[in-house]
Amino acid sequence: MSDLILDIRELHVSVDGKEIIKGINLAIKTGEIHAIMGRNGSGKSTLAHVLMGHPAYEITSGEIFYLGKAIEDYDVFERARAGMFLSFQYPPSIPGVQVGNFLKKSVNNVRDENIKAREFRKELNNAMEKLEMDRSFLSRYVNDGFSGGEKKRLEMLQMMLLKPRLALLDETDSGLDIDALRLVAKGINETAQNIGVLLITHYQRLLDLVKPDFVHAMIDGKFVKSGGPELALELEARGYDWLEA
């Protein structure tokens, strides 16, 4: 069995008739962490959302294969149930929906196994302990009145419980103080060992805590340079102008 999880071939994506992604190729295998770095508006978040099937984005050409299957016709929830996970940059609040109930239902939706209540509680307690989350989180409404750090920790908690095959992390580190960043990185490292991870970030500081195998620099909808972790350090030091020359 191939260990290729995600295979993107010559992908072009438009929003409202404007091309945002202009020919991306990317292959992610089990156990690999790929980081995408780039300026605002370069198309990083668009790539994450189009992979998750957001209806606002139109694939104009190219293909996306997930676990060997073309997923262009998969609805968002089908992608989630197939093991794809997107950590949102700006998770919306869902007033009236309690975190505890939301997590239980999400786990039942996504994981094939019929997880028993006791087992779920054990996993939940374990994950919350690792992320240093208080039990009172569970009775709050999803992201309602949460600080930036709390929202990102809830995203990590979901990732740990949903056990995805592919995690798409869209600026999971943005707006976090150093303690929250450490906890988020802990969540990523905890989950990343046997899955594929696509990590979108502006900053090197997350990559000090989560070691990528590959780094891709994105400018104007294209990968203009790919390399190892040293590329992230170079981008942090030199910016992106030198790649446009």
Place this chain on the structure above:
Amino acid sequence: MSYLELPIPSRSEHLWRYTPWSKVHPTQVDAMPEINSANVLLNGELVDAKTNITEISKTDISRTFLLESNSKIHNITIDDSNANSEIQVISEGEMNSCHFHFEVKNSGSIRVRLSGESNWFGISITGNLHGNVNLSFAIVNDLSENTTMLRCEDWDIARDSTLEYGELSMGGSRIKSDIRTYLKGTNSTLMQNIAVNCRDSRIDDHHIEIHHLSGHSNSSLSVKSACSDKGHAIGTGLLVIEENCDQSDAGQVFKNLLLSEKARAEAIPELEVLSDDVSAAHGAASSSVDPEQIHYMMARGFSKDDAQTEIVEGFLISSFAKIKNEHTKAFLIDAISTNIDE
């Protein structure tokens, strides 16, 4: 004046703008039918209304009609010996009605569930909160989908007392509710939270009046309506702060969630402020479900329909987030979950 002497209200009146009197009268507007009492279970036991109302002083047509057509009333006192009351009203047959008066001498709670399959149901509730008491009151309308309901409530709140009020309205086909609260004492407080679910072609018309009659009185009103199919929710509010009621604080918010092209919602809060040094605010908003909420939930494996159901349920549940009495809150939230899952 008796009912038959009263003029039929005009639709130009704020109260009758959306639901004319003829639509909520059980027969013809020039008839005064005799209406039987609905079955009432108080704390699990069937009870009869024993007292006759001898004097009708109301000039309002709904209240006059309800009291003239059935003069039996349940008088319930909340005191040391009866702090909490669970009331189930079951309306059967062609038409039923009932009346309650709550004399609240001590802090406590009252939970009322309306159910049954009559074609028409009428209910009037009056409550008198004595000084320095807290009452947590909840009412759930779980009537059958064929019932027309006419409902009137009148609450008086004395000094240093609080009425924590929660309502879930989801039963019946056409509902006219007229709820009036009078903040009569210094530091009297009303916290009123109403959730409305209009499915199919259900029409739910709430008129809510809050009268500040004393300084340093406080009120907050939140009405959240979810409308799907051809459902139609109407919320008219009247907030009155009388003269010499300085330092009063009042707020009203109406929020509507529209879930289909044919669903409709009207939210019309009105203010009459006759004192200078007060805080009074009102607002109304209607919107559809946020597509980013749907996308987020679908990214967690919910189908689109399930995501919308969860969001609507959450929207209604969030109406009761500020209710402090845990029994009251659970009563209301459980009723939402049961209704949405059906």
